[in-house]
Amino acid sequence: MLKPTQVFSPLAEQLEPEGAFVYLDLAAEARRKGIDVISFGIGQPDFLPPREVVDAVKEALDRGFIRYISTLGLPELRERIASYVSEKYGVDVKPTEVAVTVGAKAALYMAISLLTRPGDEVVVQDPAFPTYECVVRHAGGRPVFVKLREENEFRLAREDVEREIKDLHRVRGIVVNSPHNPTGAVLSESDVEELIELAKRRNLFIISDEIYEDYVYEGRHRSFLQDPEWRDYVVYVSGFSKTWALTGLRLGYVVAREEVIRALDVFATNMYSCPPAPLQYAALKALELGTSWFKSYLEEYRRRRDAAVEELGRIPGVRVVRSRGAFYLFPNVRELMGRLRVGSTDELARRILFEAGVVLLPGTAFPLRGGDGYLRVSYVLPIERIREGFRRVREWVEKVGG
């Protein structure tokens, strides 16, 4: 008989590990074997935020801010986020419509769990950040996958969603992410408007993960918050991890109607009491400084993307969309797999890691079929390393592919 600490809830078992972290472990294994690894695997920026942002935490510690704070974060931070987001997107967000969370991930976990009832169907992009569909299932819901088409630059198209849900009767919402992990796709203004129009017509929520909102290289980011009726349909999620390169401080936030924020207050009370107190001051300082310092980094990231696209184009059997946002590319490697007689995307990624010393995540880590035959490239490293990494892959392909 199993012992009581060996029997787990089927709802908890809906949660799955993240492919990105699996590959971090594999990369460590490769390094232990003496392989010099170039990693396109991790989704975090490689620059440092302005010095003052980190110093603000040190000052907070000196001032003794090591006690519980409000569950939804410091009131002054919620106020500042409200005005920041309002100004950024020309909307009118009130402080009571803001919650600070332990990373954008806690925001997503809570928002999806709150809005998905057991038996509900929720549209998830395929490929997508794996947490979305795991948490839908964890909440007792059923993810409805809408495949992103390469020929549409991986942008989620209303007609594709409509086709998938037209015969379904328990569809409750859509989890959307633009700029998009893992493809780098950026929804256009009309993409966003059409999705909101569909949400209104079918009475669906839109949980919009906009954590990469400042990483857009052509055109402008359109937020789902920009719809005048956002309170009725939209839960907006963002944070300080990407723009301010503060992944390790776990500073996320949600903008949503007040009832949702009140429910998240109760949720977070039971989940972690409050976000860590001293780190809140990094966020406050970040918003005080604004993002003008960020422009030069954005330019650098655009140059990296272009270098990566160029190098990928030189590898036989690989083609790539020049995605407009985030810091990801999603090259199609199906022809390469055929040429090398590699059976699965995961096998290809493992061989590239252990034989060429380069981490590229298999598209299937995000999380199902839509990423089959694709690799995710995170170009968060210097241009010369990017070129060196893809040169290694090209040489490996030329060697093993005859």
Add this chain to the structure above:
Amino acid sequence: MLKPTQVFSPLAEQLEPEGAFVYLDLAAEARRKGIDVISFGIGQPDFLPPREVVDAVKEALDRGFIRYISTLGLPELRERIASYVSEKYGVDVKPTEVAVTVGAKAALYMAISLLTRPGDEVVVQDPAFPTYECVVRHAGGRPVFVKLREENEFRLAREDVEREIKDLHRVRGIVVNSPHNPTGAVLSESDVEELIELAKRRNLFIISDEIYEDYVYEGRHRSFLQDPEWRDYVVYVSGFSKTWALTGLRLGYVVAREEVIRALDVFATNMYSCPPAPLQYAALKALELGTSWFKSYLEEYRRRRDAAVEELGRIPGVRVVRSRGAFYLFPNVRELMGRLRVGSTDELARRILFEAGVVLLPGTAFPLRGGDGYLRVSYVLPIERIREGFRRVREWVEKVGG
């Protein structure tokens, strides 16, 4: 018709706000009305940890530790917790049996959610920290309340558990907390052994919240980990919030069998990616320093408890058990309520706040019937304030009670 952002999951709605936080808001309201408030409401120590502990975070920030770390915390911290707990309780915990979490609360949320299947029955003390029973229901389970008896000094007795579960067929486990919030009860060695014996006989898990383990004024704390078969039955939860007075850093940990830790790894990945990186260094430093500095604080807290017991004894209609642990007392105010013709414990607590300027939490905030007719006293303030607070209550009672 309700809008899609107004319809919430019934599972999410099982979560409820914490009475302690409700009273923090009420205290703020009282202060705005010009009332000088003495608060026995909040459950956090009032001293500062050793300077080096907080400085370790500042050093970590200077060294750039603002990136993602492993989901279960820094490997070196998990190692150090394993040896700390092993030495403390004479057991043999391996680093792979330790998870660092965002406060003990995240540990409890995940552990309860992991081990409670929909339909399972889980024993919860009444009164108890409200999160336990909320999260059992949130996971689809049913809490089975076992009333703590004042005549047994509020200690959870095996025979009381046995009586409640004898006709039940889906009992899966027990959530236990010693030293206990809100009563201050400390389980004896034989209490713990008998509960484990019951767990073995009925094949139940024991999720043991031992966050107050170092606050024991008479006798010694007995950990559920001290049973040689702990891996099969026990999930131990603790953290740095109480002993090190670091509530605002949200540093908790779990000790459990490796399968549980691996499942928590996946859970935490989906819930918040990892605990905040720089704060881990406070925990590392804390364990390096040990707890010898804590002895003088413990002595001070014992003196406070004794002062509070003495003052409570002077209030007509109040009687109190001299609880041996945590920093709580749980005076019985039933006679007082009768004398003042106050209809509910909540009404009594509100009147004491707004008429006498003293925050005492109603026992019913923890969370059901077991606390009816009791107040929770958190004696985390200087002795003169403790005496002043209860003097105010006594004078108020004498005034309004005729």
